[in-house]
Amino acid sequence: MAELLASGGTVEMVRVVLDNGADAVYVGAKGWSRRREQYEMDDEEVIASARYARSLGKVLRVAFNTLPASSEIPLLLAKAEKFVGEGIRDFILTDVGAMKALTERFPGVQIHASIGCTIVNAEDARFYKESGATQVVTECRMDREEMRRIRQEVGVGIEVLVHATTCYTYLGRCTMSSYARQEWRIDGEGKNHFLGSPNRGGLCYRICMTG
Template identity: 35%
Template sequence: MITKPELLAPAGNLEKLKMALIYGADAVYMGGKSFGLRAFGDNFDDTELEQGIDFAHSLGKKAYITINIFPHNNDLLGLPEYIKRLATIGADAILVSDLGVFRIARQVAPTLPIHISTQANSTNWSTAQFWKELGATRVVLARELSLTDIKLIRQKVNIELEAFVHGAMCMSYSGRCLISNYLTGRDANRGECAQPCRWKYHLMEESRPGVYLPVVEDERGTYIFNSKDLCLISHIPELMDSGLHSFKIEGRMKSVHYVATVIKVYREAIDSYASSSAPFIVKQEWLDELQKVSHREYTTGFYFNKPTQQDQIYTSSSYIQTHNFIGLVKEYNPSTGMAVVEQRNNMKVGEKIEIMQPGMSNFVQTISQMFDSEGNSISVAPHPQQIVTLPMSQPVVPYAMLRRPQGGSDEHDNDNR
């Protein structure tokens, strides 16, 4: 019997948390309004943190809270009380990078499990052993490790290991980047990264101000720091053989559509491999699904070799996606075949759409009719979060998602929010 790893999802707000868990995540990681590394994400206020933890526990799943900034003295104000509250409301663990934060957590909430964030740059077994001896229960490994590195750490140290398997890659060493602070005054190590690694750069010679020289003078352009996104869907067997306890998906600032789609794909791939003795086959539908969400070109990162120029994108910093999220099912009446849908993007009668739902196959249909909240027949739903009713060709469940191929009406890409 193969032991399945935990599938760990990002949760940028309460809706994303619910979608991640409903679409197959075993656990979520999320941040409060302070002390985390996603200062510009929605994040959770105190009430929402408690609601998110309770929702995860109602499904028998877990919720981890990020406290992974590298704090200055004034950042420590209020931290002991915050950690004690997290323990009180039932957080399953906190993610920590800084030894000072670790020390405070041990003092004020000694039974609260601590996971060591990837920001702590754990790249060898001795570091993992050190954290274990201090009382950490899990180490989130640095992105710079190969599968061989991970296996050696697993052999040497009896501690839970977590690693990223999908999402954006940082051009710096596991996120320890100073460029944002230098260029914009926004400190990446305190949750305020401006992502200058995605900007286009030229050289300017001091005595010729205003004369910009391309860094690389050919069609490949000047996006010298712009990494491809990590994707390991084709390597589930190797990952599961490595001894990792948790497969982590990056993307707390990505959309509901992104989180649900990526989690559903990895859930199906993990379950497929764990439930069959046959050779693992990467389904084309999984690869197709991962093209539908907003992403950059994909790479396997450091897992199988040191990245080369082929793992960078030189021509553009824009995202790729083939489909747009247009609606979320709120209710479904099986006797009438009608679904109540919350609009998330302009949609019209006559459009061909795809329906994705948790634990089920996708299906395609045309919007044949649409009614507003008062029962009036309408041809278009143009208003954000407008409630409409429309017939479904197959049964659907709450949290099913409606999407259409790009090129439809008045689209707005929400996948990078």
């Protein structure tokens, strides 16, 4: 059965997309997602959005889809624990270590392998399914034959992006922005923010589009 998933960068955006036909919505946990900072949500905003989605019988997914350092996994689990306690069961991840840690701590959660995983074929999908993913986001240029093969041979849920950032290479595999400019800062929770690395910090300077 097809599901219409929309993005929500603010509580108001979440309400609008759910009120206008989306079956589910995803949001970025502040400091942990591939979304720009102004379109990420703090914990209370995530929880408020989840409660609203639940009131409509719909689903909210939380993205932790940057690549954490090993020392940051406990921080991720602590934040996820707060969300799980509020009934949130769907998480979008890129890092296989984070997938393993999350599923071990919270059995039964749904793991969605992010666009940052760069899943381009059935074997990629199989790898992430074996790593705990229940659904995979396919690479933006994947054709329908490969999607059909994944469904038939791997038996994992498939998410197809209708609106997405067009990357010069593959989303999740480009490091060009990091070489041009990279800054980092540690927030009050101890999370390191890598600005300029879409994989580590979520922010790409899109230098492939300049000049």
